[in-house]
Amino acid sequence: MNAPSEMDPLEVKRVKLRVLVREHRDLDDAIRALEETGTADPFTVRRLKKQKLVLKDRIAVLEDEITPDIIA
Template identity: 65%
Template sequence: MNAPSDISMKTDDVLRVELEVFKREHRDLDDAIRALQATGTADQITLQRLKKKKLLLKDKIAIIEDRLTPDIIA
């Protein structure tokens, strides 16, 4: 078990802080990708690497949001 990345071992406050950090990183990557595409100076490998990192952050964000959002039984 990898304790630092194990979501079940973290408090909600820690998860909220991580969520904000991940969202900021996601926005920054989005801005960087758009800027590189606009200038046409980026190679495809760099863009693919940034997009993959952005997708990984999106997955982390979704996992944390699921953990922080209470289940509502209808």
């Protein structure tokens, strides 16, 4: 029988990156929706914005790991 194939570590990072980008976009949509209603709890909005910044940092780290350094 065939052994289960494992994903390349680089491909795993790409999948994680896509998931994080999607989560970042979803948080952005949620924040926008809360702010548009005008009834949003400021602490909730602040917490969501903080989560969005954490995701942005994690995205940047993964992008750096995926993109090779090219010395011009």
